[in-house]
Amino acid sequence: MYPITYITDCSDGNARARLSTRIGALFGQTPTIVAADGPDPESFAALTLLDCLRSTESLGEQGFPTITLVNIAPRDGHWPNGVPFCYFHNGRHLVASTFNARVLSLVRRELHISEVYLTDVREVVESAGLDNVQKIVDTQFRSLWYLPLLAKWVVDDRPVPSTPTAVPITTADEPTVSVIDNFGNCKFDCGPDAIGFAVGDSLPVAGRTPSGTITLTDVTCYPHLTAVPEGTPGLIPGSSGTNFIELVIRGVSAAAAFGLQPGDAPLRRSSEEYAA
Template sequence: MFTTIINDCRDQNALARQATRALTLFGYGVSIIGVEDDLQTAGNLIDVLDASEGKKGLIIANVAPRHGGGKKWENGTPFGYFFFKDTLVVSTIDGYCLSLIKKFSLIDSVKVFDLPKTVNLMIKHGYVKSEFHDLIVNSQFRSYDFAPRAAKLIVDKIEVASEKYPLENVKDIPKTIWWVDNFGNCKTTVLPKDIGFKPGKILKTKLGEFQCYPRLKDVPNHKPGIIVGSSGFGTKQLLELVIQGKSAAKEFGITSGSILF
């Protein structure tokens, strides 16, 4: 069993509090991935699901739209949940958080929590005292106050109030960079079939022209290339933009959200 937290609340205080709460609720090891935006959340979510292979565990993914983007909702973007085999995922649903889940066709819908009713269930079943009702409902740190406790209800097989949310309502993922690794390799949201990837082919992108190579080892020293990377799901792996022996991110000024096509 495992717990993985993917969250844009990633300072040391926030991470420690989230990990401690998850550990006290579920009692098994916690891994944490700090992210900056919903694209990074989408990529890390699909990678963790791939790593877990549907085994028993929990993923809590949260990223909040900034600069007022979440004001269309009553108190920020809602949380939903779904199972992939035996892995429970509790995630915010706005933006691109679930867009790679949609791209890989892992599920066709999520269940969106009715937050006040779910908090009432927490109180009814003794997860929290009644005086915490308003604090949780109005919390600005719902990935700490609400999401892990809601996940605990589901793990304990308590039926929660929810509404079906079809993935057709989720944004399609753009052809972009979602992550830069510590070597400066740039992970994309693009599958080989999306662009007719073929070794030796020259691809025109918004960042320039790049040759396709099957693996990183095939890229000539200090030359850029597009390769089949390690991220993705199952046998469907996403492409990466790299430079052999150098940082592609630094060379081309790439960050999460840089558009390729």
């Protein structure tokens, strides 16, 4: 039995029911479905995928191999009927994903996954000898009909036609809020070095007022959450990634206080840059 996590932007009730049922029929167990439904699903998926793989480390024993499926498809019209799918292994753990450079950017940077196996839906399905090839090739919901099959065939060591393909290097953007947790802590997609973090120093953080005005607040860097005075904003090395930075306020939602949402880059050095 393989623990299965599915990170997807197709996460309405109908989609979740179909995904759970199909994966259950293939693997004998239903997945944990994680909704990437915020304003920046690519950044959310990138950090969540990295965190899923990092969570398999330091178990104290060998543990079980896992499967992580990711479906975050750019709607840019660049690919016929959508972006292709790929797969790769991180140790014993399988990831099958849409070939999305931004989604794969953090595993490339932090886990050195520089190459994946790119697949063509028609080629793979035809090689498997399925009868309903055209249905799977043409469907709007390839993340239901194809991606679970791809993962199952790789797990079962069935021949899967694929092409080793480099993960594109994405442009180095400013540190971005990728995830806002249930406490309102803002998780960034970078570690301390990327922002010049030093305990005791302050860094300017841009926020939005309810009226939309951009304001800058000097926020102090602390070594951990409990060192941040209650009710005071702080920047700390957090629990995601490799000690990725978090903006926190003990007892208060930092996201609400600063007017932030996933996709924002409030650590730019001026309010003009942030507003742009």
